[in-house]
Amino acid sequence: MFKRWNLKGGLDLEGHKDLSRQYSIINAAIPDQLIYPLVDRSGNAMTVLVKTGDRVLKGQVIAGSKGVQGTLLHAASSGLVKENEWRMIAHPSGLKSWCLIIATDGLDEPGPVYEPVDYTQLSAADICEKVHQAGIVGLGGASFPTAVKITPNNVRAVDTLIINGAECEPYITCDDRLMQQYPSEILLGIQVLLRALAIESCVIGIEEDMPEAIEAIQQAIECSGFKQIQVKVVPAVYPVGGERQLIYLLTGRETPSQGLPVDVGVVCQNVGTVMAVYQAIVKGQVLIERVVTVTGLGIKKPQNRWVRIGTPIKDLVSQCGGYNGPIERLIMGGLMMGFSLPDDGVGITKATNCILVATSKEVTKSSEAEIQPCIRCGECASACPVNLLPQQIYWHSQGGAHQKCQSFGLFDCIECGCCDVVCPSHIPLVQYFRASKSKLFLKRREDEAATLAKQRFENRDTRKVQEKVEREQRIRLKKLALVKLQKGRPSAPAKMQDKS
Ligand code: SF4
Numbered sequence: 001m002f003k004r005w006n007l008k009g010g011l012d013l014e015g016h017k018d019l020s021r022q023y024s025i026i027n028a029a030i031p032d033q034l035i036y037p038l039v040d041r042s043g044n045a046m047t048v049l050v051k052t053g054d055r056v057l058k059g060q061v062i063a064g065s066k067g068v069q070g071t072l073l074h075a076a077s078s079g080l081v082k083e084n085e086w087r088m089i090a091h092p093s094g095l096k097s098w099c100l101i102i103a104t105d106g107l108d109e110p111g112p113v114y115e116p117v118d119y120t121q122l123s124a125a126d127i128c129e130k131v132h133q134a135g136i137v138g139l140g141g142a143s144f145p146t147a148v149k150i151t152p153n154n155v156r157a158v159d160t161l162i163i164n165g166a167e168c169e170p171y172i173t174c175d176d177r178l179m180q181q182y183p184s185e186i187l188l189g190i191q192v193l194l195r196a197l198a199i200e201s202c203v204i205g206i207e208e209d210m211p212e213a214i215e216a217i218q219q220a221i222e223c224s225g226f227k228q229i230q231v232k233v234v235p236a237v238y239p240v241g242g243e244r245q246l247i248y249l250l251t252g253r254e255t256p257s258q259g260l261p262v263d264v265g266v267v268c269q270n271v272g273t274v275m276a277v278y279q280a281i282v283k284g285q286v287l288i289e290r291v292v293t294v295t296g297l298g299i300k301k302p303q304n305r306w307v308r309i310g311t312p313i314k315d316l317v318s319q320c321g322g323y324n325g326p327i328e329r330l331i332m333g334g335l336m337m338g339f340s341l342p343d344d345g346v347g348i349t350k351a352t353n354c355i356l357v358a359t360s361k362e363v364t365k366s367s368e369a370e371i372q373p374c375i376r377c378g379e380c381a382s383a384c385p386v387n388l389l390p391q392q393i394y395w396h397s398q399g400g401a402h403q404k405c406q407s408f409g410l411f412d413c414i415e416c417g418c419c420d421v422v423c424p425s426h427i428p429l430v431q432y433f434r435a436s437k438s439k440l441f442l443k444r445r446e447d448e449a450a451t452l453a454k455q456r457f458e459n460r461d462t463r464k465v466q467e468k469v470e471r472e473q474r475i476r477l478k479k480l481a482l483v484k485l486q487k488g489r490p491s492a493p494a495k496m497q498d499k500s
C-alpha cells in the first residue's frame, strides 16, 4: 500500500550508534535539584503556579503557558520550591532565562494520581484533554504540543498517522531502544492516537540499520492483531527522520512551504511521544521523564536512561561514569542538529533526546578548518534535502539582507547541516541561517509590538474624541433640560409686580 519514494539530497553519515545502542534503558537517579526554564518552545514566559518555599509532589503541575500552543510543566519529584534563578538554559540562542528550581527531598512522593482509563471508551476530545493535562509535547526535538496536533478541529482532512522511528542522526539511539524494549506499549499508544484522529491507517517508518527494533515492532503487531499498523523500512540516509522528508518518502506527499503535515492529510508523531501518550492514557502518568542517550567518546559509560525532566546534565554525566578525559564540546541533541551547551549546569528538557559528550576526535575537524570564500561549487544545493540554494541564503545572510534570505526559503531550512558538511570552503552555513532566522523573529516581534502600540495610540485618540462628543452631548442635554425647566416654571404673580 505504501510505496517508498526517494529522498532528495541527504548524506550517508557514519552512525556511531554502537557506542550506546546495545545497552538497555535503565533509570537515572533522582538528582538533588531539578531545573525548569520558564519559557515555552515559542519563547513565551510560563506562569509559575507554585511559590518559593512550597512543597511540591511528583507529578504536580508547577507552571504553564497560555495561548494556542500552551503547555503544562509537572514536578518530576517531590521537594521544596527554591527562589527562581536567572541562569543559562539549554537553548541554541545561548541566552539566559528565569528558571524554577526544586530542591528534591529524595522521598519521590507522588501527587495527584490519574486513574488509568479504558481508552476505547474515550472520545477524541477526552483524549486531547488528557494529553494536554499530561504536558505531552513532541519528544523528537520540536516540542510542539501533542494535543494541538490531534485536536479534532485541526485534523479534519487527515487520513494517515505516521510514526517516526527513523532515528537518522548519528550517535542517538533512544528511539531504537524504546522500540526494542516497549513495542507493545508503542502499539497501544498508536491505537490511542488513531482513535483521537478517527482514522485507521498508520505506518511506522524505521531505518534499515535498526533490525532489532524492526523485528520487535513487527512481532508485536503479529501478537496484538493491530494489522492496520504497517512497518516500513527506510534507508539509513540522513536526514530521513526529518518530518517532511519521512512523509514524502512514505507517501509521496510534499508538505507545502510554511505549511504543516496536516495540509497533506498526515499527522506525524515520534515514537517517544507515542510512548508518552501510552503512559498518560493507559497508565495515568504525566510526562516527567523521557529516554535520553548519553554518548560520545568523552563519556566513560555511554548508555540510554529514563531521565527526569529538569535533571542537571552534570548529574547525568556522573551517573554515566563521568567525563572520559578532556572534552571538546557538550552537545544537546545530535552531532548534526544539536547545539553546544555553555556548561553542564543546565537541565534536561522535554526536547532532550541526546547528550553528546564529544572529544576533539569527533568535532574539531570542521570547526578548526579555516573558512574560505564561497566558490559557487553548488555542493550545498545538491546535498540539501529541501531543495534550497544554501549558497544564496548564505550570500544574503552574511550581507545582512535577512528579508532576502526569506525569499530564498530560509524558513523551510530544517537546519540539518548537510550543506555545512559538504561545503569545501568550510563555511558554517547553518550558523548564518540560524542568525538570520533569529533576526527575522526579533523583527517580527518588534513589528507586532509597534503595531500594537500604534493601535493603542489610535484607540486612545478615538476614545478621547468619543468622550468629548459624549461630554458635549451631556452639556447640551443639561442645557435643554434647564431651558425646559425654566419654561415650565410658573412666572411671578402679576399682582406682585403691579404692587411694586
Ligand atoms: S541546513 Fe538548511 S539549507 Fe542546509 S542542507 Fe539542511 S535544509 Fe538545506
Ligand code: SF4
Pocket (backbone or CB within 6 Å): 373, 374, 375, 376, 377, 378, 379, 380, 381, 390, 391, 394, 422, 423, 424, 425, 426, 427
Ligand atoms: S558548498 Fe560552500 S563553497 Fe560550494 S556553493 Fe555552497 S557555500 Fe559555496
